[in-house]
Amino acid sequence: MKGRIFRIQRFSIHDGYGIRTTVFLKGCPLHCVWCHNPESQSFEPEVGYKAEKCLSCHKCAEVCDRGAIIPAEIGIEINREMCDGxxxxxxxxSGRALEMFGKDVSVEEVIALVERDRVFYENSGGGGDVFRW
Ligand code: SF4
Ligand code: SF4
Structure with a gap:
């Protein structure tokens, strides 16, 4: 069985007391106005762009078959209607300015990654939920 995720955050300490590994799923139907992870909302894979890391080399535009990347004098723009992910x-x-949000992974792959931190959870007692923080 596979599911679509966009991030796995190890040593996550912001969602309750203690530590945890957070698996962020893609395709949240709630669309809260205060959403801290808007990249979670669409079920489709999406390209994230960090302008502050962009080198303006425009290699991304050269490899995009769909013409979805529009080079600008500084940085790029992404036409998301053209992008197929x-x-x-x-x-x-090479600037690591682009990131793909949305990857299909098996339960086994996720568990294998989470298991890497088992020793920390066993020694610390792991984390609790935010309601008992
Ligand atoms: S997003 Fe990356 S590949 Fe595209 S112009 Fe910026 S640094 Fe170059
Ligand atoms: S179609 Fe989208 S994901 Fe593919 S290269 Fe173009 S912008 Fe990037």
């Missing part, structure tokens, strides 16, 4: 631009980006 193929991820080629992310692979081409």
């Amino acid at each position: 193929c991820g080629k631009c992310v692979e081409a980006c």
